[in-house]
Every structure is written in structure tokens, then in C-alpha cells.
Amino acid sequence: MDSGSAKELKVVDVMVVLEEPIKGVIELKNYIDGEWVESEASETRDVVNPATLKKIAKVPVGHREDVKAAVDAAKDAFPRWRRTTPLSRARYLMTLKQLLEENFEELGRVVTMEHGKIIDEARGEVRRGIENVEMATGIPSLMMGYNAEDISRGIDEVLIKQPLGVFACVAPFNFPFMVSLWFMPYAVATGNTYIIKPSPWTPLSTMKLTELIDEAGFPPGVINLVNGEVEPVSEILENPGVKGVSFVGSTKIGRDVIYRNATSHGKRVQAQCGAKNFLVVTPDADVELTVSSLMSSFFGNTGQRCLAGANLVFVGDDQGFMEKTLGVIKERAGAIKMGYGLEEGVQMGPLQAEHRKKRVLGYIESGLKEGATLTMDGREFNCDPYPETCFLAPSIFEGVNLDMTIAREEIFGPVMSVLTAEDLDEAIGMVNSSSYGNAASIFTTKGGTARRFQYDVECGNIGVNIGTAAPMAFFPFSGMKDSFFGDLHGQGKDAVDFFTENKVVIQRWP
Amino acid sequence: MALVLRTTSQIIGHHAELEKKSAEGYGALAERHPEHQDAFNRLGDENHRHRARVERAYRLGVTDAFEVGFTPNPLDPGDYALEEFTGESLSEDLDTALRNEETVIRFCLDAAKTSGKLLPDLPDTFDQLVRRKRKRVELLRSLT
Missing domain, CATH: 3.40.605.10 (Aldehyde Dehydrogenase; Chain A, domain 1)
Incomplete structure (x- = not known):
């Protein structure tokens, strides 16, 4: 300034x-x-x-x-x-x-x-x-x-x-x-x-x-x-x-x-x-801290970064915790103000070009065809007074499984896919099943859970209660596999x- | 459209605006009450330093990896409006100045609380400013 x-x-x-x-x-x-x-x-x-x-x-x-x-x-x-x-x-x-x-x-x-x-x-x-x-x-x-x-x-x-x-x-x-x-x-x-x-x-x-x-x-x-x-x-x-x-x-x-x-x-x-980053949330996680981090990770930079959250995995059978957390996410995502980034109150800008938006729209269609439930549709938005050409609001898919294209391929846009895992083993298995190994994060208040995650996950950049695990200049920007x-x-x-x-x-x- | 402060950039910008307005106010008081000119000018200069201090903390700490754009508790700028100096005596002007200082302190406290989720270094900077501004309140009280 x-x-x-x-x-x-x-x-x-x-x-x-x-x-x-x-x-x-x-x-x-x-x-x-x-x-x-x-x-x-x-x-x-x-x-x-x-x-x-x-x-x-x-x-x-x-x-x-x-x-x-x-x-x-x-x-x-x-x-x-x-x-x-x-x-x-x-x-x-x-x-x-x-x-x-x-x-x-x-x-x-x-x-x-x-x-x-x-x-x-x-x-x-x-x-x-x-x-x-x-x-x-x-x-x-x-x-x-x-x-x-x-x-x-x-x-x-x-x-x-x-x-x-x-x-x-x-x-x-x-x-x-x-x-x-x-x-x-x-x-x-x-x-x-x-x-x-x-x-x-x-x-x-x-x-x-x-x-x-x-x-x-x-x-x-x-x-x-x-x-x-x-x-x-x-x-x-x-x-x-x-x-x-x-x-x-x-x-x-x-x-x-x-x-x-x-x-x-x-x-x-x-x-x-490229990347397909999993963010894993355990039922003991601090909801407020977790949601703030998730918002930035999934929707910051309009989802166009290799450290962006892509798949959100809830661990365990605490349906109430998942619904509560998703409820807060949807409320915040729905309130995001879109527009020109030089307007200071704007929280999310457009995708960088029209063809990038079309690519993301293709993935939304693919998610629908393959049976995922679109519980927040980013195709409906208001970006007045700017042209809609490159804009797209946050989208959230629930009921996603790893066989679906939206769970496997890099979308590079503001799309969150929600998956569930019975336990931490299954969640780690999901992360490691990806051909990519750029970043993964866990949200938990238990040290043992975090250590287990960072030890076993095959990714170069790990976040513990951090949504965007971006290494500082004095550390390597790591990455594995594809x-x-x-x-x-x-x-x-x-x-x-x-x-x-x-x-x-x-x-x-x- | 009700405008709220949602992003770090907005919060920093509004803080800058408050400090600037406050400095202008003290400039006017220095002219109206020459017996306390030095004190009012010093307070005005401090406003500019406080503004620069927050902007520096933001510039040196800003990173896209934290939640710069997604505060969960937006602030309403209308809650932090500064009053004009319309008093007819030093005592009335000092009362206004004290209320304005309290308003800026309240903004800094709220910004510290909100920016805790936005940018790691900002809450500390706002908290430090609050401590300094409380000393200004003491100084103003001593002028009455």
C-alpha cells in the first residue's frame, strides 16, 4: 500500500x-x-x-x-x-x-x-x-x-x-x-x-x-x-x-x-x-479453524493453484459433525463476494480465462453424470457489474467416490468434492491411491493422528491444521509421484x- | 448495499482511513487551542506512525496461503465512525477526542480479533497499537 x-x-x-x-x-x-x-x-x-x-x-x-x-x-x-x-x-x-x-x-x-x-x-x-x-x-x-x-x-x-x-x-x-x-x-x-x-x-x-x-x-x-x-x-x-x-x-x-x-x-x-490434494477432517477437529482454512484452500485463487484443496474427506461416522461442518462451509461459500480483484471487498476473482472456466464446467457436468450430488451449484452466481465470461462461484459435490472423474483428475477451479472414510486408515489409503502426490492436509486436535498422517501419506507437502501447505522460501517446494x-x-x-x-x-x- | 469489511485489505484500508481522519482532527484542534498545540500535533504525528506500522505488518506478513480473503466475522465500518470537533470549549473538544480514541481502540481490538484468522502478525500489531492508544487517552485526560 x-x-x-x-x-x-x-x-x-x-x-x-x-x-x-x-x-x-x-x-x-x-x-x-x-x-x-x-x-x-x-x-x-x-x-x-x-x-x-x-x-x-x-x-x-x-x-x-x-x-x-x-x-x-x-x-x-x-x-x-x-x-x-x-x-x-x-x-x-x-x-x-x-x-x-x-x-x-x-x-x-x-x-x-x-x-x-x-x-x-x-x-x-x-x-x-x-x-x-x-x-x-x-x-x-x-x-x-x-x-x-x-x-x-x-x-x-x-x-x-x-x-x-x-x-x-x-x-x-x-x-x-x-x-x-x-x-x-x-x-x-x-x-x-x-x-x-x-x-x-x-x-x-x-x-x-x-x-x-x-x-x-x-x-x-x-x-x-x-x-x-x-x-x-x-x-x-x-x-x-x-x-x-x-x-x-x-x-x-x-x-x-x-x-x-x-x-x-x-x-x-x-x-x-499437477495435483489432486486431499484435505482430511477428523471428528475431533476445531471446526472454526478448519472451516477458515478450507475456505482459503478450496476457493482461494479461485481454486487455481497446485496446493488447492480438491477432495474433502470426513473420517468416521459422526454424521452430525459432518453436517455441521458442511453447513458452515456452505454458508460461508454462499456469502463469498465475487468480482474484480482490485475492488477491495471482493473475496474471489474470476478464472484466468474463458477456456479455463469451460474446463471446470465440464468437470461439473461429469460429476453430475457420474452420480455425485451437487449441493452447491457455482454455475449460478452474481458478479455484477462485471461480465460473467470467466467467473464461476464455488461448487460443492457430496456423495463422491474415488471412481468418479471429479475425485481423480485435477479440476483447477473452485470445486469441492466431499468424500467419507470409515477411519484414518481408509482416509490415508484414499490419499495414497491418487496418482498425484503434491499436498495433503489433516485437521485434528490429536497429535498421534497427525503424526500417523504425516508419516504414511505419500505427498511432498503436508499440512497439519493448515489448508494450503505452501513451503516458505527456505524450504523446498516438494512434491511426489505425478x-x-x-x-x-x-x-x-x-x-x-x-x-x-x-x-x-x-x-x-x- | 450494506458494505462490510470482509478482507484483510479492507480492514487495513479502513484502519488507515481512521488514523488519517484522527490526525486531521488533531490538526484542527492544534489550531483552535494553541496552548496545547504541541500535544495535539504530536498525537497527529503518532496517527501517521500507527497507520504506517499496521501497513508495514501487513506488507511484510501477507501471504496467499492464509485466509486473507475469508474473514468469518466481517466488520461494519459504520460502527467505527469518528465524530467531528464541533465543541465550543477545550473541554468539549477533549471529550470528543476521547470518544474518538475509544472508537479507534475498539476498531483495533475488533480488527485484532478478526485478523487472528486472517494473517498471523496483524493481531499483535493491533494489540500493540491499543496499548499505545491507551496512553494517548491518559494524555488527553491530563489536558483537561
Whole structure:
């Protein structure tokens, strides 16, 4: 919240919309070798604000030559950058962090404009991105190797962590500002150079981020931005100059395109993919805490996140507890105010694009056809005065079983499927039957139940009385099974290891 | 449409508005009662610091992983309206100032309670402000 925005924050009985930072239609360029340059591709895609349907930018579809130029620039910059001391590299990141803080509010509003999420969620995303920059400024310590003296008489052994060269990320639409920062700060802090390829649906936050990277004074070629769709991604995966790729997106693309192609070209890969997250509630759970967490997990970000709740499992035969809890959930979900995320009282924004809404509608139809009971129908809603095109209210299915498509596949929208399990064993079995292993949460007041859950559940991110188990920057963003392909995850020490090679030196001095 | 404060952003925004209005009020009192100009100006400056303190706590702690958008107990801004200074004497103006301070304290207490479900650092910040504002009440009483 900048100091100049006070008058915009006045709450009265009229619709108050925060000022939009993007005016008109921006024509996006690439940022290569420290310069803003046109893409080799002449074709563009419109970037549309999903709440208002106003066109806010035109982004090039991209060309292989764009990536080749970025790889050349990054390769040229690498020898000098890796010789820049870790402390100096950290200082560039400190400058960037300061600029991000100064532009915090604008960045949040840009996220809302291109994605649709509410301003609180957008600011939260910006904060989480900045936390990764902060974490990477600790690189002089994080990058230290280790050593052993006298492994034999007069001989010492040392492990050194070294950068590899050029890395790239292919970022998703759902966290347009944050996700590239799970990777890039660690890559450049460890001495690598970098290429960011944002989602063509939401490229504006990365453009703003890159403007600040430029202002921070990073040497040309150290961080590059290439916009586009399929062609730039193919070049990133195949270009021998790219040593590794980070990806966040669907399992189909992450596993079948990114992981397979990149590994077949000898690259390191970390592909963080889809999810179907189970939230398990035991009858002893604190209802108030549980419901608040569930609301955010299932309906926050309009359900468009890989840590979103998807299946809600009630354990045991306490029908009264289940009915009471579901009653409170429905009451709160029914009262959610939908609209444009820059309107401060809005609690849920639209889906990011019309085709994403159609996909969710398809799953609602599928749930009905397969026999689930739609006890809250999100297809009926009021989002006045905004066009309905991308909006969808929360939906709740009851009587769901694991054979149903809505219980197995990732919906990526505000849909809750309610299941029941006789006991904790059955609930854990349900979680583990999923092909995904991204996140799972349990709501309980019993420590033994929580421990059993965290011990036996095959998921990378576990929540105990937490609905959205989002790891902080100093922990890896974990994931298992069809939710992750690779060995080392984004964020934290995993990221440092991903972007460095361990070199062992055995030395004897006569 | 009855407007309520449902989201963290709204609560922070309304708090900012209250502090701003309160500061403006003390600015007016400083002009009307020059014998206490320093005290009123100091109170007004504090309002701005209190506003900045809450905004900082929000900015540094906000995360989309918590329940920023889903408070179960929305606040009604109409419950926290500040009075204009229309008194004809210092004593009447101080009474108004005291009632306004109590209103802001009540808002901070309610916001602390509500934001406990929204954002972890905010309740503490609002509670700290309440302690500081109670000292302001003592100062105002000492001026009578």
C-alpha cells in the first residue's frame, strides 16, 4: 500500500476499485543482453483482464531465434558473472529486493489485472516471490562446500560448488510473478545466467519484474526474458547451451514434454506438476479453524493453484459433525463476494480465462453424470457489474467416490468434492491411491493422528491444521509421484544444489 | 448495499482511513487551542506512525496461503465512525477526542480479533497499537 493510495482505500457504500497500474495496451518485448528487443515472431496474442475482459497487452507468440539470441547472451555473460564474487552477486539481489519492495503495490495490482486473483492474494504472491530473493542473498553461506583434512597423510579433500552456465524456466499462468522467483534468484546467486519464459496468458508481472532487474543494474545477459508459446519452449528444451530447465504447470506437459525432452538432451530438470490434494477432517477437529482454512484452500485463487484443496474427506461416522461442518462451509461459500480483484471487498476473482472456466464446467457436468450430488451449484452466481465470461462461484459435490472423474483428475477451479472414510486408515489409503502426490492436509486436535498422517501419506507437502501447505522460501517446494519430475525441487537448499555442480578436489602439496 | 469489511485489505484500508481522519482532527484542534498545540500535533504525528506500522505488518506478513480473503466475522465500518470537533470549549473538544480514541481502540481490538484468522502478525500489531492508544487517552485526560 503506497502512501498515495489512502484516498482510494476509503470504504463507503459505493464500489471502490484501486487504481489500475496498466493503462492502454502494452506491446511486450523481449529483454535480451540488457536491451528491450522485438521478437522475431510477428504474430501476437492478446492479454486480457479476465474480470473486465479489457485487452491490456499484446504478447508475441515467440520464435526459436528469440531463445537462441538469449542463450548466446547468457553464455557470453556467464564467464564474467561466475567470477563476480558471491557477495557482489548477492548485492545485486539486495538491490533488486529493495526495488521490489518499493514497487510492491504496483506489482500486486498487475498480478490482479492479468490473472484475476484478489488484491490480498496478489500481494501475498508478491511477498512470497520477494522472500525467495531474500533467501538467495544468503548465497555466500548457502554455496559453501565442505572439506576434510588428512584423508591420507598430508592429503586434503575439498568439495566446491560451482555454477554450470545457462538455466531457464518455463513459468505458469497461475502465479505469474512468484514462480520464476522460485528459481531465478538461486540460479544467478550461484553464478549461472538465466532465461525466463513467462506464461503467454500472464506475461505482465514478469515484464515488470524484468524492468526492475534492469534498474537493479545486473550486467547484460545475466537475466533475460523471452516471451512466447511453443517454439521458444522447444528451443529451450533442445538448445545445447541450456544446462537445465525449471518448469511449473500441468503433469501432461511437465512429464511428457518438459521432462522427457529436456532429459533426452542431457539437461537437469525440475518439473513441478499437477495435483489432486486431499484435505482430511477428523471428528475431533476445531471446526472454526478448519472451516477458515478450507475456505482459503478450496476457493482461494479461485481454486487455481497446485496446493488447492480438491477432495474433502470426513473420517468416521459422526454424521452430525459432518453436517455441521458442511453447513458452515456452505454458508460461508454462499456469502463469498465475487468480482474484480482490485475492488477491495471482493473475496474471489474470476478464472484466468474463458477456456479455463469451460474446463471446470465440464468437470461439473461429469460429476453430475457420474452420480455425485451437487449441493452447491457455482454455475449460478452474481458478479455484477462485471461480465460473467470467466467467473464461476464455488461448487460443492457430496456423495463422491474415488471412481468418479471429479475425485481423480485435477479440476483447477473452485470445486469441492466431499468424500467419507470409515477411519484414518481408509482416509490415508484414499490419499495414497491418487496418482498425484503434491499436498495433503489433516485437521485434528490429536497429535498421534497427525503424526500417523504425516508419516504414511505419500505427498511432498503436508499440512497439519493448515489448508494450503505452501513451503516458505527456505524450504523446498516438494512434491511426489505425478506431481514432480526430477530430483531437486525449487526454493531453499534444493535450489542451490540444482544450480550447482559438486566438484571434489583431492590435493597434496610437496 | 450494506458494505462490510470482509478482507484483510479492507480492514487495513479502513484502519488507515481512521488514523488519517484522527490526525486531521488533531490538526484542527492544534489550531483552535494553541496552548496545547504541541500535544495535539504530536498525537497527529503518532496517527501517521500507527497507520504506517499496521501497513508495514501487513506488507511484510501477507501471504496467499492464509485466509486473507475469508474473514468469518466481517466488520461494519459504520460502527467505527469518528465524530467531528464541533465543541465550543477545550473541554468539549477533549471529550470528543476521547470518544474518538475509544472508537479507534475498539476498531483495533475488533480488527485484532478478526485478523487472528486472517494473517498471523496483524493481531499483535493491533494489540500493540491499543496499548499505545491507551496512553494517548491518559494524555488527553491530563489536558483537561
